Amino acid sequence: MAQCGTALVQFSLAKLHGDGYGTSRGFSSVMVSYSFASLLSLPLPLNVGLRSCSMRKIRCHRSTGEFLLPIISRLPVGRCPQRSPRGQVRAASVRNESETSAPNSVAIDARDLGLTVTGDKGEDVVVLKGCSMQIPEGQLWMLLGPNGCGKSTLLKALTGLLRPNRGKLYIVGPRSFVFQNPDHQVVMPTAEADVAFGLGHLDLSEEEVKARVHSSLEAVGMNEYGQRPVQTLSGGQKQRVAIAGALAESSRVLLLDELTTFLDESDQMGVLEAVRNVVGGSVTALWVTHRLEELDYADGAVYMENGRVVLSGAVEEVKRYILKQQEDMSRNGALR
Numbered sequence: 481m482a483q484c485g486t487a488l489v490q491f492s493l494a495k496l497h498g499d500g501y502g503t504s505r506g507f508s509s510v511m512v513s514y515s516f517a518s519l520l521s522l523p524l525p526l527n528v529g530l531r532s533c534s535m536r537k538i539r540c541h542r543s544t545g546e547f548l549l550p551i552i553s554r555l556p557v558g559r560c561p562q563r564s565p566r567g568q569v570r571a572a573s574v575r576n577e578s579e580t581s582a583p584n585s586v587a588i589d590a591r592d593l594g595l596t597v598t599g600d601k602g603e604d605v606v607v608l609k610g611c612s613m614q615i616p617e618g619q620l621w622m623l624l625g626p627n628g629c630g631k632s633t634l635l636k637a638l639t640g641l642l643r644p645n646r647g648k649l650y651i652v653g654p655r656s657f658v659f660q661n662p663d664h665q666v667v668m669p670t671a672e673a674d675v676a677f678g679l680g681h682l683d684l685s686e687e688e689v690k691a692r693v694h695s696s697l698e699a700v701g702m703n704e705y706g707q708r709p710v711q712t713l714s715g716g717q718k719q720r721v722a723i724a725g726a727l728a729e730s731s732r733v734l735l736l737d738e739l740t741t742f743l744d745e746s747d748q749m750g751v752l753e754a755v756r757n758v759v760g761g762s763v764t765a766l767w768v769t770h771r772l773e774e775l776d777y778a779d780g781a782v783y784m785e786n787g788r789v790v791l792s793g794a795v796e797e798v799k800r801y802i803l804k805q806q807e808d809m810s811r812n813g814a815l816r
């Protein structure tokens with residue numbers, strides 16, 4: 481197995497145990513057939529195990545063209561620099577909870593975050609131009625804005641998958657990113673095995689793994705599906721399994737990227753209710769959505785335009801702003 485690039489470091493492999501649970505001695509490795517190029521074009525398009533945001537290192541199997549995506553111990557946000565076009569590391573001030581005392585009960589405190597990525601032709605593309613928000617612990621907030629305004633990029637910056645090059649960020653951990661397409665992250669044969677998958681890097685007894693799997697699946701209303709082959713689950717059920725995986729790892733911040741996009745109405749409700757159910761206490765969530773009706777589930781909202789957070793706070797205020805924007809747009813369209 482050859483190492484690829486400078487981003488590679490050690491990782492632990494794992495074996496799936498006979499009962500379908502991963503344990504502290506290891507969990508299943510996953511072969512994924514992403515192209516070498518796509519994997520190396522960081523930010524990481526890693527769709528396996530990334531919900532735990534604990535994966536920062538990749539090895540590639542050159543002979544088969546497949547990639548072994550390891551789940552490794554957590555790398556604190558702020559320790560995963562993104563390479564700039566000139567190969568320099570850019571860094572914003574990113575603080576972990578362990579490095580500083582938390583602002584009172586705030587789970588996410590972002591101040592004027594900026595982020596520049598490298599475009600296809602090696603040019604700088606400024607994606608985030610000034611994003612500030614303060615999200616209290618134990619709340620569900622929604623992030624909205626027009627297509628291409630930078631919502632997913634901001635979410636990745638908050639997770640630590642992308643490194644802002646400007647501003648300040650305080651965020652509690654552990655945190656998890658859940659992708660829009662559940663097929664990109666639920667990878668194990670059964671729901672139970674998938675939830676256990678991310679626990680391999682923790683030093684847990686088998687009993688503890690089972691207990692966490694059980695309670696996490698229960699929290700998202702999926703306990704009775706534990707043994708079900710994942711390919712028989714609906715999209716929304718898979719999303720709930722992915723969320724359970726994050727909870728099993730004691731994630732305190734869930735960063736949820738348009739989870740309901742591919743789901744039918746009843747699945748959308750199931751996922752929303754599951755998230756609403758798990759948020760509270762020490763669990764906070766930021767949910768990217770285009771659906772205004774989902775705001776009814778939120779404790780607060782953030783609205784972005786063109787790489788900037790333009791409004792952040794009460795749901796009703798953000799809703800009014802969006803409706804006004806929509807009205808203005810349709811009036812302008814009618815005048816043309």
Ligand SMILES: Nc1ncnc2c1ncn2[C@@H]1O[C@H](COP(=O)(O)OP(=O)(O)OP(=O)(O)O)[C@@H](O)[C@H]1O
Nearest residue numbers: 597598599605607626627628629630631632633634
């Ligand atoms: N690696 C990259 N190279 C070039 N442009 C990029 C890159 N990553 C993001 N962008 C651009 O940054 C902008 C913001 O992208 P992002 O996916 O964050 O938007 P979004 O608000 O999540 O969009 P959507 O609602 O359509 O999902 C887009 O114009 C996108 O094309």
